[in-house]
Amino acid sequence: MATLFEQLGGKDAVDLAVDKFYDRVLNDERINRFFVNVDMAKQRRHQKAFLTYVFGGSEGYDGRSLRNAHKRLVEEMGLQSEHFDAVIEDLVLTLQEIGVPDELIGRVGEIANTTETKKEVLNQ
Numbered sequence: 394m395a396t397l398f399e400q401l402g403g404k405d406a407v408d409l410a411v412d413k414f415y416d417r418v419l420n421d422e423r424i425n426r427f428f429v430n431v432d433m434a435k436q437r438r439h440q441k442a443f444l445t446y447v448f449g450g451s452e453g454y455d456g457r458s459l460r461n462a463h464k465r466l467v468e469e470m471g472l473q474s475e476h477f478d479a480v481i482e483d484l485v486l487t488l489q490e491i492g493v494p495d496e497l498i499g500r501v502g503e504i505a506n507t508t509e510t511k512k513e514v515l516n517q
């Protein structure tokens with residue numbers, strides 16, 4: 394049984410998705426203020442490692458927990474539910490843009506758009 398990572402097209406496809414995802418996020422007036430002063434090259438590397446992991450393409454992810462990675466954004470910048478939903482929307486639109494089938498997009502959503510993930514990111 395191929396992993397979701399392989400079905401999405403492996404490393405090249407995930408790299409392309411991350412690049413297009415961030416272009417979309419940085420142009421999204423609802424959320425781009427959170428990314429001011431963030432080293433985007435570092436952010437892209439982190440995001441690739443993380444997405445590869447949640448898509449089942451690697452054994453582990455050794456970055457900070459989602460809770461710790463977003464703690465400052467919640468406490469100092471007002472990160473909340475509507476911003477999480479905007480990021481998920483941008484992710485789905487990106488996957489549609491690069492031609493990922495709806496069924497696979499649904500499975501990505503099942504991983505990223507869960508109550509547990511949302512609570513972690515929002516430090517609830």
Ligand code: HEM
Binds near residue numbers: 440456458477
């Ligand atoms: C499913 C939802 C999300 C996932 C999986 C996710 C994933 C990540 C990961 C893996 C990192 C890097 C962690 C590290 O440094 O080791 C990160 C950092 C970051 N995320 Fe998210 N994120 C999510 C939602 C959001 C939302 C909703 C926003 C803002 C609208 C956001 C903004 C940021 C920013 C600005 C950083 C860099 C923080 C810093 O370096 O201080 N993320 N995220």
